[in-house]
Amino acid sequence: MENEKLIHPFKPVVFEDSEILILGTFPSIKSFENNFYYSHPRNQFWNILSIIFNDKKPENIREKIEFLKRHKIALWDAVCECVRKDGNSRDDNLEIIKPCNIENLLKTYKNIQKVAVTSRTAENVIKKHFKNSQFSILNSPLYLPSPSPLNARLKPDQKAEIWKKLLELT
Structure with a gap:
């Protein structure tokens, strides 16, 4: 997966009733291997959402999809084509070729009222390509502190509190 x-x-x-679209940058190597979003075992994404919604942490793809549907969350990434310059999943190793067609998704799913990003790279892609x-x-887009294990200065419960406030979830 390098170069x-x-x-x-x-x-x-x-889903038809999705209200929040959360965008990452691009799937990690572990996500490619496990065939689903935020699949690195140390990524805090699913922990954070579980805390926010006071719901059981989903463990497999089926449970994760059901969790997202139950809480009206859509999930995608900002980048659809890129080159991974080094053999790791860090955003600064990505050479971005093409963003995902987020506008088309929003045209199709009209209930989406908020767009949030989980990385500064995703935020920059959105601001550059959809300004x-x-x-x-x-x-x-709402910037949610990254759930990546590289962003360990905040604990999952601290991130959950920030996410909850930014997404206006009570």
Whole structure:
């Protein structure tokens, strides 16, 4: 997976009643291996959502999809084509070729009211490629502190509190 063009391997997880779209940057190597979003065992994404919603942490793909549906969350990434310059999943190793067609997703799923990103790279991709979007929610995506194990300065419960506030979940 090093220095070759990579195409996003997953479709967005989205439902007719999804209200929040959470965008990562691009699937990690572990996510490629496990065939689903946020699959690195030390990534805090699923822990954070479990804390926010006071719900059991989903353990497998089926449970994760059901969890997202139950809480009206859509999941995708900002980048659909890139080159991974080094053999790791860090965002700074990605050479971005093409963003995902987020505007098309928002046209199709009209209940989505908020767009949030889980990395500064995803935020920058959105701001660069969708700065003149007809969708105002793309003009200023909500930045959620990264659930990556590389962002360990905040504990999952601290991140959950920030996410909950930013997403206006009570």
